[in-house]
Amino acid sequence: MTTTSALTADQLRPALARHVRRTFGPDRVRDLHDRFATENIVVLRQFCPPELTEAIAAEARSIAERNGTPHDLVFAITDSTPRRMTTVGQPVIRDEGPLIHAFYFNPDMLDIASDIVGERVHVCPYAGEHYVISVLDRTGDTHGWHWDDYTYGIILVLEAPPYTDGGFVQAAPGTSWDKQNPDVYGALLRSQVRSYALEPGDAYLIKTNTTMHRVHPIRGDGRRMIVNMTLASTADLSRPLTHETNDVLFGGTTDPRRAK
Amino acid sequence: MNGARVNVRESMRPLPRMTQPFLTWVTGVPPADAAPRVLWHPHLAAVTGVAQTAAGIALGAVALHLPWYALVPLLLVAWPTIGGGLRRLDVVVVHQTLHRMFARSDRANRVVSEIVTTLLWRPPYDGNRKEHLVHHAHPCSFRDGDTQYLLSTGAAPGMTEQQFRRYLWRAVFSPRHHWSFTAGRVRANVTGEQPVHRRVMSLAYLALTVAGLALTGWWLYWLLLWLVPATFFFQAQTFLYTLSEHRWWLFDNAERLTKSQRDQLTFGRFCGEPAPAVAGRPWAVRQLAWARWWLRMVLVYAPYRMWVLVGDTVQHDLHHVRPKCDWANSSWVRNADLRSSEAGRYYEVWGGLLSHVYAGNSVRGWQARPSVALTGTAAR
Known part of the structure; x- marks a missing residue:
């Protein structure tokens, strides 16, 4: 394992727990819960304290520099929306990213996500979707409109450009993904698109299976780096789900280092 | 670390016959050549x-x-x-x-x-x-x-x-x-x-x-x-x-495992420690060692069996190998399996609550051991 920061995985849990206890009181959680019920996406401002964000960002940056895979493609399964981004999949992060691993398996994170979405959330049954790194750093880079297979996702923002350079997230709640006949424009017409600007240390929680979402293309010198973590509902645990887009973009559970 | 090489249950064999049913219940393991007098x-x-x-x-x-x-x-x-x-x-x-x-x-x-x-x-x-x-x-x-x-x-x-x-x-x-x-x-x-x-x-x-x-x-x-x-x-x-129900993290929570890997996920959670080997030591040393041993069997392991590791759960490995077995008599059935070609499918950890939860959670230095196959037939 490679640790790029003085902060260790063992120290992460108490640090995050202290921060969450201090900054996510019952009133704030209730407010986030209500907003999530309406918009199906909610930004958790400064979910990570700065020292933790910096440590995780350093770890993610180092992993992405060594193992990042650039993509420039469209996915027919999401109505030919674009993916221009650099990614790192779960097997590499599991080996080289102890902080990201510890963040994902942190029960305090799972607890607060459960409180906000209003049901118990779980670690994703498919390991390939536990956590992935995504970097957008060239003009036009984007993670185009899409849905995800599992019910929830929590995205930790490690680097983000000012909104004037794009890179903000957009969401169309209450939409559904018909993999045989995906209809992004129809979803845009039927739903109300909301946009959310983000800063490093923020996280956003999203009902990913029924909220079409994308990252607005970045421009100029903007750079955006996030860790996307999938969370499962209780129903997801016994539902057979496929992972086509994850397997292509992030490699699923295949370790690309073994292929080299 | 978890259980010495000595056969823990067999070390209790010299103890009075009237204590054996109690020891079988506490440990979860009958003597190797014994047969049940009463079936549950x-x-x-x-x-x-x-x-x-x-x-x-x-x-x-x-x-x-x-x-x-x-x-x-x-x-x-x-x-x-x-x-x-x-x-x-x-x-x-x-x-x-x-x-x-x-x-x-x-x-x-x-x-x-x-x-x-x-x-x-x-x-x-x-x-x-x-x-x-x-x-x-x-x-x-x-x-x-x-x-x-x-x-x-x-x-x-x-x-x-x-x-x-x-x-x-x-x-x-x-x-x-x-x-x-x-x-x-x-x-x-x-x-x-x-x-x-x-x-x-x-x-x-x-x-x-x-x-x-x-x-x-x-x-x-x-x-x-x-x-x-x-x-x-x-x-x-x-x-x-x-x-301690399983060795939860042994294969990285993978969904698809071989039969052999699946067998390794569960182990017999046996309770107790070797009877003191104090033959030839002074009388007082022998008495102290036995008193300590009995106190631990009665005050540590028996409550564990009453409060946490109840019933047939001691032999939970048997349940995963053969869910349709005569579970009410699991300790005897498991011993019978150890005399069969299935013997290689069983693992065990001796000790108490901490030994079992350590092994179940891959605490550093802790693991389960393959159970030793039994030879011969049980007494009738």
Whole structure:
């Protein structure tokens, strides 16, 4: 394992727990819960304290520099929306990213996500979707409109450009993904698109299976780096789900280092 | 680290014959060449569960009339005894109904399960069975509800013993853990997702409880001798049990495993330590060593068997190798398997609660050992 920061995985849990206890009181959680019920996406401002964000960002940056895979493609399964981004999949992060691993398996994170979405959330049954790194750093880079297979996702923002350079997230709640006949424009017409600007240390929680979402293309010198973590509902645990887009973009559970 | 090379159960063989049934019960292992004198029937497991619960309640009821210096220690024994009795009904009786191995007919298994789980505020039969079959199909995977439960408490592989003990204390007393557990039990019974008959049963049980308490005024007894043990103690005992049910993190929670890998996930959780080898030592040294050993067997391992590792759960590896076996006599069946070509499928850890939870959670330096195959035939 490679640790790029003085902060260790063992120290992460108490640090995050202290921060969450201090900054996510019952009133704030209730407010986030209500907003999530309406918009199906909610930004958790400064979910990570700065020292933790910096440590995780350093770890993610180092992993992405060594193992990042650039993509420039469209996915027919999401109505030919674009993916221009650099990614790192779960097997590499599991080996080289102890902080990201510890963040994902942190029960305090799972607890607060459960409180906000209003049901118990779980670690994703498919390991390939536990956590992935995504970097957008060239003009036009984007993670185009899409849905995800599992019910929830929590995205930790490690680097983000000012909104004037794009890179903000957009969401169309209450939409559904018909993999045989995906209809992004129809979803845009039927739903109300909301946009959310983000800063490093923020996280956003999203009902990913029924909220079409994308990252607005970045421009100029903007750079955006996030860790996307999938969370499962209780129903997801016994539902057979496929992972086509994850397997292509992030490699699923295949370790690309073994292929080299 | 976990269990010396010495054959622990065989080291107890020189002890008086009258002590052997007790030692077989505590350890979970009969002597290698012994045969059962009495075969247990599944229904006795239910009787034992009810009897233990009743005994705990009776002890607590007596204690409530005594001065505080007698009340406190007696209550501290009564509570886990009641919790252990309820655990017998849950993890032995209900568990076997889910495999349709408690009663002969499917209907009888369902009826017993619904009655017991209503009284214990545990999940209804169908959902519980579905989840349990997933556990058997993909044990220790991220699809397994028990894996998810342990993850939610902060369980993780590779801790040191000290780190793991800190985690244990935190989780056992965590209000969040208990609140989540209790809320799940209530939701499973009354939220509307369960079958109508079950909701009616749960609400009727609630109404009868309230009416009974209003008529008798036994609120304090109910609170102290039912609610406390049925929530905090039952849940803590369930948690401690679940932690060692499998070697949860052995294969990175992979969903697809070979038969051999699946066998390695579960181990015999045997209780006890080698009898002291003090032959030839001075009389006083021998007496002290034996006194210490017996005290530990009676005050450490026997309570563990009464309160946490109840019934046939000692041989949980047998249950995963052969779920359709004569589970009420698991210790004998497992020994018979160790004489067969299946012997290589079994693993074991000797010790107590800590040894078992360490091995179950890949605490640094801890692992299970393959059980040694038995030769010869059991005595008749």
